[in-house]
Amino acid sequence: MRPILVFCLPAIGDFIRCHSAIQILAEKFPGHPIDVATSPLAAPLARLMPHIRKAWIVEKHWRPGLKERAGLAREIRKEDYQAAYMLTSSTKAALVPWLAGIPERIGYPREFQFGIINRLPAGWPKSFLAFGPRKTRLYEQVCAIAMLGEKPGDGVRLPAPQMAVSAEELSDWRARHGIDPARPALALYTSAFSNFRSWPAERFISVAKDHARRGWAVWLIGGPREREAAAQIRVALPEAVDFTSTPQLTDAMCQIAASTAFLGVDGGLCHAAAALGGPCVLIFGSNRSYETGPVNDHVRYLEPPISTPSWVHDTRGVSEERVLAALADVVAQPSRDQKA
Known part of the structure; x- marks a missing residue:
């Protein structure tokens, strides 16, 4: 069976949300291999996602890059893809399947790629207007492309992203870092404390x-943006383990999967924690979780009181007491595996 190529968004959280569309395609085309194209940053996550055979690397900033795109297109042409689903609006990315001669190139013409995109989902003109809170969320947009604009039937829910780290990989990670699997661990994802999406430092420390x-x-997890915040927490709590210099993204997935509970804020790793399926508490600004948060059912959101205006994006309205109660509650709940 001829494979299908899915051009995904480049950021970590956006790439994870694209897995909803990939699940729809896997059900729609059973037995067809599905490959993805995404950024070097997000590509390592592909092997943790069901239904994905392999990932192509698409550099985000090719200047001017036509030679590089043509080279990638020649490699892609060898796979004889039957269709390319363009979940990204980038014209640079859309040129690749066109140059590769993939017969069907499906997506919304966000940057007016008419001709480059040759099959438009039903109702595509509305896609230019359907943005913002309580309108069309990103994961709904990518699912609509996979479904060619068809609306899901009554009672049918769009699939939530899923990722899994194998027991063998987790065991190896624990052995390399001297982690005691019997000791509970709290994974903290703070973002930078200067970021309006973060939570106050003193509350994370508490x-x-x-x-x-x-x-x-x-465990303090993340990357370069979180290192300063991690250092601040370790001044107050020296025994905290700083994983923010982790060289590989898949190691960060092991950290999340091995933790007993995840506490984080709006950002790419919160989508990873949700997709991995463990106990997860996320702190969001007022009315932000619906628009930008993960859609996995088990996630516990904490937002400022409903009386807080929607334009107040910071998270100071979320108290430590609410966070501690939510963490205790999600840890006490049966795991996803136990429910299954």
């Missing part, structure tokens, strides 16, 4: 100290 007093390990 929650971390509370868990440390009860014998939990505290």
Whole structure:
């Protein structure tokens, strides 16, 4: 059976949300291999996602890049793809399947790629207007492309993104880092404290100290943006383990999957934690979770009180007491595997 190529969004959180569309395509075309094209940053996550055979790397900033795109198109042409689903609006990305001669190139012409995109989902003109809170969310947009604009039937829900780290990989990661699997661990994803999406430093520190007093390990996860915040937490709690210099993104997935609970804010890794399926508490600004948050059912959202105006994006309205109660509650709930 001829394979299908899906051009996904480049950011970590956006790439993970594209997995909803990939699941729809896997059900629509059973037995057809599905490959993805995405950024070097997000590509390592593809092997953790069901239904994906392999990932192509599409550099985000090719200047001018026609030679590089033509080279990638020649490699892609060898796979004899029957269709390319363009979940990204980038014209640079859309040139690749066109140059590769993939017969069907499906998507919304966000940057007016008429001709480059040669099959438009039903109702595509509305896609130019359907943005913003309580309108069409990103994961709904990518699913609409996969469904060619058809609306799901009554009672049919769009699939939530899924990722899985194997037991063998988790065991190897624990062995390399000397992690005791019997000790509970709280994974903290803070973003930069200067980011309006973060939560105040003193509150993260308070929650971390509370868990440390009860014998939990505290893991600080993320990347370069989180390093300054991690250092600040470690001044107050030296026993916290700083994983923000992790060289591989898949190691960060092991950190999340091995933790007992994840506490984070709006950002790419919160989508990863949700897709991995463990206990997950996310702190969002007022009315932000619907628009930009993960759609996985088990995620517990904490937002400022409903009386807080929607233009107040910061998270100071979420108290430590609410966070501690939510963490205790999600840990006490049966895991996704136990429910299944």
